[in-house]
Amino acid sequence: MKLSDFDFDLPEHLIATRPARPRSSARLLVADAGTIADRRVSDLPQILRPGDLLVLNDTRVIPARLTGTRTRATPQGDAAARIEVTLLEPAADGWQALARPLRKLRVGEVIRFGDALSAEVAEIGTTGLRLRFDAMGEAFDAALNRVGAMPLPPYIASLRAPDAQDRDDYQTVWARHRGAVAAPTASLHFDAPLLDALAARGVEFVHVTLHVGAGTFLPVKVDDVTSHRMHAEWGEVTDDAAARINAARAAGRRIIPVGTTALRLIESAAAADGTMRAFQGTTDIFIYPGHHFRVTDGLMTNFHLPKSTLLMLVSALMGRERIKEIYAHAVAGQYRFFSYGDASLLLV
Incomplete structure (x- = not known):
């Protein structure tokens, strides 16, 4: 076939x-x-x-789509960069996720998703990464509900952004x-x-x-x-x-x-x-x-x-x-x- x-x-x-x-x-x-x-x-x-x-x-x-920023020191001072993350599944220590742009991230960096949630980059693979969040259990669920968006399929997300109605x-x-x-x-x-x-x-x-x-x-x-x-x-x-x-x-x-x-x-x-x-x-x-x-x-x-x-x-x-x-x-x-x-x- x-x-x-x-x-x-x-x-x-x-x-x-x-x-x-x-x-x-x-x-x-x-x-x-x-x-x-x-x-x-x-x-x-x-x-x-x-x-x-x-x-x-x-x-x-779950509202698995997150938009955050990472901060890295540069000779000109701290620089913030926008990062888009889609959670995939829980891992032994955190969550497996996709990220854009993945190639700019480094292990040990922290991504902040507003005031409610942040995550450390624990591991980077060829197609994704593992994130270690600063909250667990019900606290993580509550924070995710505050800052996350529904993970619309790519063929919808390419035509419009997710919103509250989703x-x-x-x-x-x-x-x-x-x-x-x-x-x-x-x-x-x-x-x-x-x-x-x-x-x-x-x-x-x-x-x-x-x-x-x-x-x-x-x-x-x-x-x-x-x-x-x-x-x-x-x-x-x-x-x-x-x-x-x-x-x-x-x-x-x-x-x-x-x-x-x-x-x-x-x-x-x-x-x-x-x-x-x-x-x-x-x-x-x-x-x-x-x-x-x-x-x-x-x-x-x-x-x-x-x-x-x-x-x-x-x-x-x-x-x-x-x-x-x-x-x-x-x-x-x-x-x-x-x-x-x-x-x-x-x-x-």
Whole structure:
């Protein structure tokens, strides 16, 4: 399989920079093996069956984008330089992060992010660095909430800067466990009225946690996609969640993850026969055509970037040719793409 097999033309004006309002008013493309229908997310209670089990990722996005200054002594006096930092994941002593400009930083320097937070450069690698902050635990969380911004994906950040509205828009209504630096974006379409309507329909929900990392936006750099290596992300499926998924499967009910993150986690946790097991740890599962799905009966997801691992995942679920048809329909129909865009419901 070649990277070019997963390419398509996308007009830039279809990249959404703001979400639909209300959330559930976004468009929804519903597709199975033979049909495509144009609906709204708010139609889900009429589309899904009583007993369907939606798997929801309850990770919470942290305001991981920071702007600070470093001060260095020069012959002309102290000089301050602007530094942009994106936190990636906690490390044994601090946080792994990306920084711009990385090449100008030195180990031991201090970066100040306003009066609330500062960090020492503990280590510098080829693509990132490790920061040791002056606050920990709840004090660090409070400071980060004061000075941080939501880490919008590069394709949005290149078109506009994050603002206060993104603190609500780029967070799911059921977000619980802090740790993600990217949102499980299919879940952004749900609001309280929609959840109530789904529950009244008899649709059930189960929560799992996968802390989405910035690696989800990294491009595939190899031509042979089977040689690509995924970034690792931390996730958890509790005993209760595993039991509820197993009970639904035993009763013949459909398991439909909301978002590729929830799908990757349950496929990682499932045994070869589809039995769901409790899971806690990291997963770097890479799903591309040829993957045998152990527990997934469908997927609600947004529309993904050309040549991305997420496009490969949906191609594995529906078939490459079918996804080409679905995406051609979406482009022709002016669906909005990527994190703040419209959604699809893919049923197998």
